[in-house]
Amino acid sequence: MSEKHFRIALAGNANVGKSVIFNQLTGLHQHIGNWPGKTVEKAEGTLHFKGYTVDIIDLPGIYSLSTFSIEEVVSRDYIATEKPDLVINVVDASLLERNMFFTLQLLELETPLLIAINQVDMAKKKGIVIDYEKAEKLLGVPVVPTVAVSGKGIYSMLETAIEVIEQKRKISPLKPRYGKEIEERIEDLVILLSKVQLRYPARWAAIKLLEEDREVEKKVLEVSPEIVATAERFRDELVQLHGHSCPTVVSCERYQVANSISDEIQQITEPLKAPLRERLHRVTTHRIFGFPIMLASVLAVFIGIFSFGDFTSALLGDLLFGLKPAFDSVLGTGIIGELVWGGVMEGIIGGITVALPYILPFYFILYLFEDSGYLSRVAFLMDNIMHKMGLHGKAFIPVMLSLGCNVPGCLGCRIMETSRERLLTAFVVTLVPCAATSVIILGLVGAHVGIEWALALYIINLAIIFVLGRIAFKALPGEPTELIMEMSDYRIPHMSTVAKQTWFRLREFIVMAFPLIIAGSFVIKLVEVANLLEPIIDVFSPVTVAWLGLPAVTGIALIFGVLRKELTLIMLATLFGTANFAQVMTPVQMIVFTLVAMLYIPCVATIGALVKEFGWKKALLITVFEIVFALFVGGIAFRLLTI
Amino acid sequence: MNLPLTSLRNGESGVITSTDFSSEHGGMCGHRGRRGHWRKRFRVARFGKRLCDLGLTPGTKVTVVKSAPFNGPLEVSVRGSRLAIGRGMASRILVDVER
Numbered sequence: 001m002s003e004k005h006f007r008i009a010l011a012g013n014a015n016v017g018k019s020v021i022f023n024q025l026t027g028l029h030q031h032i033g034n035w036p037g038k039t040v041e042k043a044e045g046t047l048h049f050k051g052y053t054v055d056i057i058d059l060p061g062i063y064s065l066s067t068f069s070i071e072e073v074v075s076r077d078y079i080a081t082e083k084p085d086l087v088i089n090v091v092d093a094s095l096l097e098r099n100m101f102f103t104l105q106l107l108e109l110e111t112p113l114l115i116a117i118n119q120v121d122m123a124k125k126k127g128i129v130i131d132y133e134k135a136e137k138l139l140g141v142p143v144v145p146t147v148a149v150s151g152k153g154i155y156s157m158l159e160t161a162i163e164v165i166e167q168k169r170k171i172s173p174l175k176p177r178y179g180k181e182i183e184e185r186i187e188d189l190v191i192l193l194s195k196v197q198l199r200y201p202a203r204w205a206a207i208k209l210l211e212e213d214r215e216v217e218k219k220v221l222e223v224s225p226e227i228v229a230t231a232e233r234f235r236d237e238l239v240q241l242h243g244h245s246c247p248t249v250v251s252c253e254r255y256q257v258a259n260s261i262s263d264e265i266q267q268i269t270e271p272l273k274a275p276l277r278e279r280l281h282r283v284t285t286h287r288i289f290g291f292p293i294m295l296a297s298v299l300a301v302f303i304g305i306f307s308f309g310d311f312t313s314a315l316l317g318d319l320l321f322g323l324k325p326a327f328d329s330v331l332g333t334g335i336i337g338e339l340v341w342g343g344v345m346e347g348i349i350g351g352i353t354v355a356l357p358y359i360l361p362f363y364f365i366l367y368l369f370e371d372s373g374y375l376s377r378v379a380f381l382m383d384n385i386m387h388k389m390g391l392h393g394k395a396f397i398p399v400m401l402s403l404g405c406n407v408p409g410c411l412g413c414r415i416m417e418t419s420r421e422r423l424l425t426a427f428v429v430t431l432v433p434c435a436a437t438s439v440i441i442l443g444l445v446g447a448h449v450g451i452e453w454a455l456a457l458y459i460i461n462l463a464i465i466f467v468l469g470r471i472a473f474k475a476l477p478g479e480p481t482e483l484i485m486e487m488s489d490y491r492i493p494h495m496s497t498v499a500k501q502t503w504f505r506l507r508e509f510i511v512m513a514f515p516l517i518i519a520g521s522f523v524i525k526l527v528e529v530a531n532l533l534e535p536i537i538d539v540f541s542p543v544t545v546a547w548l549g550l551p552a553v554t555g556i557a558l559i560f561g562v563l564r565k566e567l568t569l570i571m572l573a574t575l576f577g578t579a580n581f582a583q584v585m586t587p588v589q590m591i592v593f594t595l596v597a598m599l600y601i602p603c604v605a606t607i608g609a610l611v612k613e614f615g616w617k618k619a620l621l622i623t624v625f626e627i628v629f630a631l632f633v634g635g636i637a638f639r640l641l642t643i
Numbered sequence: 644m645n646l647p648l649t650s651l652r653n654g655e656s657g658v659i660t661s662t663d664f665s666s667e668h669g670g671m672c673g674h675r676g677r678r679g680h681w682r683k684r685f686r687v688a689r690f691g692k693r694l695c696d697l698g699l700t701p702g703t704k705v706t707v708v709k710s711a712p713f714n715g716p717l718e719v720s721v722r723g724s725r726l727a728i729g730r731g732m733a734s735r736i737l738v739d740v741e742r
Contacts, residue, residue, distance in 0.1 A: 064696035068689060097722045098698050211692075244701055248662060251695035252702065259722075281725075287712040380727045384715040392729060393716065482729030483716050484693055489725075 014061030390473025657738030
């Protein structure tokens with residue numbers, strides 16, 4: 001074998017610069033997908049170094065290896081069962097104690113380990129000096145200082161990693177010890193566990209049993225119910241001894257070990273003056289200044305994106321529609337030509353003129369905000385308001401995304417911790433008026449009825465979101481969760497990491513949404529060419545004409561809107577033969593039509609995103625509910641407005 | 644004085660005495676009632692564990708920096724890190740304060 005192949009996993013807390021290290025290591029050779037069967041992102045990359053081929057897996061940022069979130073379970077299962085050749089634990093130099101708490105758990109998993117103490121430059125500025133040699137001696141594994149953003153220490157980290165894998169370096173990892181009462185019980189359990197077959201190291205499994213870990217308990221129960229019963233008895237005894245629940249006691253003692261290690265290896269001298277990032281934090285979370293700053297930044301982002309988007313979108317549209325004569329000359333203007341152009345090409349053009357001009361800058365700014373640390377401040381400020389719709393602060397981020405486009409909104413629900421929260425947030429997100437919906441609201445009602453009516457529609461939409469969110473929150477089984485979130489220090493975003501995140505997100509959007517938009521537009525074109533539009537108008541007329549009081553042709557417009565919502569307006573203009581809607585529709589009709597268009601269905605790309613994240617059943621449920629609900633609200637509005 | 648974290652003034656510190664979310668729901672380890680009850684206890688305990696993982700263990704000094712406007716979450720400083728904690732959860736963390 002000429003080339004050796006290794007697997008290295010990166011693990012660590014959130015916000016320690018892990019993804020920057022991942023980018024430094026893998027450059028453009030990366031692949032971002034999902035963990036099989038889970039909606040947890042999996043980032044993999046390949047690296048060639050001194051004749052070695054190394055696969056790098058970036059595990060999600062987590063604080064513990066318990067079962068709090070899907071991310072934690074994914075990470076520990078990967079380490080315990082896939083057994084990478086080495087785990088590089090990325091540690092924030094400024095927060096050694098909490099990071100060591102995680103390091104200790106990796107040591108308990110008995111995985112080959114290397115510790116990269118990252119952002120040492122920032123720590124130095126905070127007056128933290130770390131003794132790496134002492135750290136290495138105490139932990140028994142190699143410790144390398146790094147500054148990921150500038151690439152400092154990455155090379156020597158890799159060299160050390162290879163040395164450890166090739167066993168050129170003697171290591172004797174620390175076995176974290178607990179207090180006497182716990183340690184005795186761990187040892188008893190280890191004796192019992194070593195007699196059975198288990199995928200996990202015996203000592204780790206013993207500790208997890210004392211921590212009431214349901215996943216490990218389930219696995220042990222399969223092989224030996226007696227061990228679980230013994231563990232339960234031990235837990236009861238420990239509760240009696242310590243007066244706290246067993247997981248608390250174990251965490252507490254683990255933190256004591258983390259504390260004594262971090263105390264030994266670091267010296268802190270507090271800087272005298274509060275640094276800029278600290279003052280920035282105070283201002284952006286201030287009870288008076290916080291909200292205006294947030295409002296101003298969100299508005300600036302939206303105005304910026306929309307003016308950039310409108311301009312670029314028009315430019316791209318003109319450019320691409322300029323291709324039509326060339327197409328016509330090749331395929332002719334017969335049925336085939338019309339199907340290819342009107343069905344396939346217009347779908348592609350529609351996708352391009354939306355994705356590039358709006359979604360690209362949108363994602364870029366989002367990741368810029370996230371990487372800098374501002375998004376967590378926004379979540380902090382918005383927590384209380386989000387509670388009113390049954391969610392918590394973090395959910396504001398997908399909701400904000402949805403104002404641009406519901407698709408990134410749905411995908412953004414991944415930041416919520418539990419599957420219940422994810423589904424609730426996604427439901428709310430699909431009700432948020434996206435940019436295309438805003439085009440309808442402003443272009444139809446705003447332009448032809450009055451801007452105050454457009455505003456009223458927004459307010460009605462907001463009220464509906466609050467009420468439905470609240471109801472879904474009550475109806476969905478499971479305990480509500482609350483905000484627990486770290487607000488890490490502000491930092492200057494790492495541009496190439498942000499750019500890569502933007503690119504991978506954009507690609508995800510294109511791969512998911514484009515086929516749906518194109519297929520949908522092809523089907524509708526087919527219906528049109530086959531002269532089926534008229535019969536469809538008739539089929540829908542009981543709903544559109546009798547129940548909603550709209551002109552019959554609106555049925556067609558609403559069908560087109562499934563592709564992309566702004567198409568309802570474009571189709572309406574085509575069908576009426578005029579864009580001056582005031583001539584052909586009454587104000588009440590325009591309001592009712594907009595109300596229905598606003599609520600009636602998540603567009604086909606959003607449905608695709610829902611299917612991807614939650615499966616067919618839930619996606620269908622949300623879609624059907626929203627169609628019925630929109631028609632119901634539209635009918636009521638028609639009757640109220642014509643009294 | 645043993646107080647919930649939410650009743651601390653801005654800038655005030657205390658030592659955590661309890662984060663046992665499970666005790667409120669009657670029964671600790673090994674105490675299993677109806678199935679629904681068990682599930683509830685498990686879920687609630689899960690968040691107690693989360694707080695521990697983030698460093699909010701009994702015996703730890705915690706400082707309330709401020710609370711977000713309109714009765715929003717608390718910003719606390721613990722073990723050198725800055726956390727945002729929802730009010731409902733913060734009210735169940737008991738701390739010993741010297742006043």
